[in-house]
Amino acid sequence: MSLTRKRKKELRRLQNDATELWESQQVLVGHAADVAREAGRQLGNVGREQVLPVVQDTYNRRVAPTVDRGIKIGRQVMDDKVVPIVGGVVGTALSAWDIANAKRQGLSFSHQPAAPVKNGPGLGSVIAVILGVAAAAGVLYAAWQALRTDDELWVADDPLSAPDA
Structure with a gap:
């Protein structure tokens, strides 16, 4: 297909305009990237200077006392109950075990067997397991107290607004 000189000239001008538009768009995208980078930097600064202190203060005033109270209640339950x-x-259980062993060996309870044979976990292991389960229950209770339906701990009351420059 053969193009006229006029058509070729128009196509070259259109191609030059498209190239010029592409270059200006590349400059614009570069400026947009610079603005986005600066916005990210400013957002980090605002987070460190404004948001983080508020979050830490709210945590120290509301969450930490609840967790401490839960831990205190857990310890109290452990110690008192x-x-x-x-x-x-x-x-x-140990008394019953001793009596059962004495009867099984045909001895009265006042006699001590010569050398008892250990067949399983000892008393210390049993107590450690029971205390471990109770401690885990106390921690779970404290976590439940901290995370229950205190919605105002997690949601801001007023909407966010742009900071004054």
């Missing part, structure tokens, strides 16, 4: 109950249960 779990340890005495476990001690009583373990003591009763």
